[in-house]
Amino acid sequence: MIGLGAVYLFAGLVFGAVAALSARDATNPKRWANASFWGLFASSFLLGDRLGDFGNGLLVLAMVVVAGTVGLGIGRPSTTAPEERRALSHRFGNRLFVPALAIPTVTLIGSFTLKDIVVGGTPLFDPGQATLISLALGVTIALFLTRTMLRQPMLAAFQEGRKLMDLLGWAALLPQMLAALGAVFALAGVGAAVGDLAAQAIPSDNRFAAVAAYTVGMAVFTAIMGNAFAAFPVMTAGIGLPLIVMKYGGDPAIMSAIGMLAGFCGTLTTPMAANFNLVPAALLGLQDRYAVIKAQIPTALMVLLANTVLMYALVFRF
């Protein structure tokens, strides 16, 4: 059965190529830092299951030390000049969109259909990992289309990929690091501590105060943890169920649905949600790493207010 192992092997080979190309790039004064960083990243994908927990921990620590003390440079492989790009874009026209749209299209179709492919009585692809397998498949097909339709050499794809990976730098590792931090926080009892603090702080004397404590608490706790999924069980067990549902007779479905969306308002405001907020700033080459968050904060606050009013208006009515 083709599963996550195959996807990680593919990812390890791609990141390994990025590391090798970094090592050969004499124009990058920090080429050895980049090569070790991406090389360790590749090893995590290739060998992670054999290194053991402590070994994996040391691997992360080494990556953090390289990126945090030596720092990563940005490789600048030779590429097409702006005039060449304009000329190429005229020549290829809308064909350029075909590989670009092939990735989401294949991912989408694959995530619905891969699980139904059965060979000799067993599914060919791990049904639980259909989306990730489809994404890897989509990338492979798109690379092939780029090669055949647009005649871009395979090496150029890896060089351009390296340039974008270097543009991300530490931001490429941050989402995975934060997911790991969340696990350590849970183990250390951070969630329980925040929940107790919140339960101490709520004014429980009227319905609106209880609703506001729940929605604002969801947003703040989500901003701290970077993830509404971590906040929801704690806040709902601490405030939502005992006060809004049990004491004031609110509807649990409405409360939970709007409460989760109040948490998403917190996600829009926090660097802890790195893949949504810091990664795009790096990918788009923005000067201010918090520029995307700043663009989102007014919307987040207004939607949070709206969620509070909506929940108060709806939760006791149905």
Add this chain to the structure above:
Amino acid sequence: MIDAEHMLPLLGVAVVVLGFVARINPLLVVMAAAIVSGLAGGLDLVGVISAFGKAFNENRYVSVSWLVLPVIGALERAGLQERARDLIVQIRAASVFSILCLYLLIRQVAVAIGLTSLGGQATMVRPLIAPMAEAAGEAKLGALPGSTHDSIRAQAAAAENVGLFFGEDIFVAIGSILLIKGFLEQNGVIVQPLELSVWAIPTAIVAFMIHATRLYLFDRRLMRDSRASAAEKARA
């Protein structure tokens, strides 16, 4: 009621907040926060590093999305961003507002019916949506300073996030809806996913109206700024 020892792991949260505010390398901040929280929560150093390593290894799937970067890079090398710009310049009605507002709407509706993978910061925003919005801005307002390019790009990334967050819960099979259902079930409340996802619709509508209004005001401010700087140049 609250004893100090129970609260000690919160020191890790403090490390995160201070580290991000001081703009220290975020990888160092996260590692330090994990070590502080873990030690405060009763683990030893080897235990913390092992726990972190285990969770890091289990979450590798988070980083699989970078596999799209070689494709996006190769397409950009062949002129994808230029093509996206040309398309927009041909549409005379296109403006920063109309492009980002339309993307917000399409993104929200698409994820609401479960088409979550038709979008994303690396696959759509960087190669297509951001260049389109910048091209529309330049077509209407002439050459723009770098800071304005940055703010248009930041708005493109924000439109993607707002559309995704306030559309996805309308779809019944999304992770957050299943999480809610599972959690309520553990607490003895049985709800169907559809009962949850319909109540995501009011917020989705309000969020669209709020963010679309903000995009409109953003576009108007761009126009005002560019007129002001043109007037200044004429005076000089």
